[in-house]
Amino acid sequence: MRAVKNLLVLYTGGTIGMLETPEGLAPAGGFEARMREHFAHMADAPQLRWALQELDPLLDSANMQQHNWLAMRDAIVAAVETGHDGVLVLHGTDSLAYSAAALSFLLLGLPVPVLLTGSMLPAGAADSDAWGNLCGALGQFEQGLEDGVQLYFHGQLLHGSRATKLRSEAFDAFVALPRHRDSERAGAIPAELGYQHPRQPVNVAVVPVFPGLQASHLQALLGSGVQGLLLECYGSGTGPSDDQALLDVLSAARQRGVMLAAISQCPEGSVVFDTYAAGNRLRGAGLVSGGGMTREAALAKMVALLGAGLDVDTAERWFALDLCGERA
Numbered sequence: 001m002r003a004v005k006n007l008l009v010l011y012t013g014g015t016i017g018m019l020e021t022p023e024g025l026a027p028a029g030g031f032e033a034r035m036r037e038h039f040a041h042m043a044d045a046p047q048l049r050w051a052l053q054e055l056d057p058l059l060d061s062a063n064m065q066q067h068n069w070l071a072m073r074d075a076i077v078a079a080v081e082t083g084h085d086g087v088l089v090l091h092g093t094d095s096l097a098y099s100a101a102a103l104s105f106l107l108l109g110l111p112v113p114v115l116l117t118g119s120m121l122p123a124g125a126a127d128s129d130a131w132g133n134l135c136g137a138l139g140q141f142e143q144g145l146e147d148g149v150q151l152y153f154h155g156q157l158l159h160g161s162r163a164t165k166l167r168s169e170a171f172d173a174f175v176a177l178p179r180h181r182d183s184e185r186a187g188a189i190p191a192e193l194g195y196q197h198p199r200q201p202v203n204v205a206v207v208p209v210f211p212g213l214q215a216s217h218l219q220a221l222l223g224s225g226v227q228g229l230l231l232e233c234y235g236s237g238t239g240p241s242d243d244q245a246l247l248d249v250l251s252a253a254r255q256r257g258v259m260l261a262a263i264s265q266c267p268e269g270s271v272v273f274d275t276y277a278a279g280n281r282l283r284g285a286g287l288v289s290g291g292g293m294t295r296e297a298a299l300a301k302m303v304a305l306l307g308a309g310l311d312v313d314t315a316e317r318w319f320a321l322d323l324c325g326e327r328a
Helices: 031-040 066-081 096-106 130-143 215-222 244-255 277-284 295-307 312-319
Strands: 006-013 019-021 024-026 049-059 086-090 113-117 148-153 156-159 163-165 174-176 204-208 228-233 259-264
Touching: 006 031, 006 066, 031 049, 049 066, 066 086, 066 096, 066 295, 086 130, 096 113, 096 148, 096 163, 096 295, 113 130, 130 148, 156 174, 163 295, 204 215, 204 295, 215 228, 215 244, 228 277, 228 295, 244 259, 244 277, 259 295, 259 312, 295 312
Parallel strands: 006 049, 006 086, 086 113, 113 148, 204 228, 228 259
Antiparallel strands: 019 024, 148 156, 163 174
16 A cells, blocks of 8 residues: 555546536536646645546446446556556446446556545535545545555445445445355456456346346347346345246357356345255356345446456356455
8 A cells, every 4th residue: 555646537527527508417628627726725735746637528427338438447557557656537426336346347457546436516516525525535545545446435435346326315325235245266367357458348238137027028138149147136146937938048048158147136145046946046047146246346347257358158257256355
């Protein structure tokens, strides 16, 4: 852990820098000037050296896609290669936890800390949390951070692959849910999973199990070219295991190379297939357990593994191991 001396602030858009337009709040450029003006009037302004880079295009994070994750990854890697020893990502809150998880897996082995933050209200709004979150995040870099990806919000420092957005209006919007973790930690990370290895977007989907889920629903989705499917199961990893047609659809998809994984819908707990016969039958259809991973972490991990070009057997093997603290 060390204090950061040369920080890059990567501004991706989001509420923190939004301005009012005739259609409502929208991302706006020029946030570096607003930051410097604000700090100039602060008696205890952050003292570390920083430069700001705007991601193009600036986004409302509701519009965040995989290619934007890859653009963030590329900008962060380029910043480190040109001498920055820390990166602060300013991001909208809607998909902030998804991006924190994605960067956790896309930047494995990066030798500097990366921190994400944002705000529930714009920096120009009355009683906004924007400057508190921003200055608090900068203070974390001044104090010293461990390498890896973390999320800072409302005074809390959260692991990048464990955070989730729990509240849509309160300032303490993000938490790390107490999900059960018991996975084996991976050993050395192979080069194809490291931060320098190129990635490609992949076609993945998330489907919740619900009373009335039909084989035809999954067949239509899996027939669209999906490369990976994350199934949000009941409780400890159960689903409609007496629906043979549904199990057959899953089994056929796995046999043709689609990665299938299961997580729990519950805010607390994890997938343990052996608990119920209903869970065992899903495992028999080809699903691999996501343990206690959140939806954000499991989706991001699937994207990172398949996007690295791994075959499904290899991807499943790494999915079952803890890579950066997401399952530990």
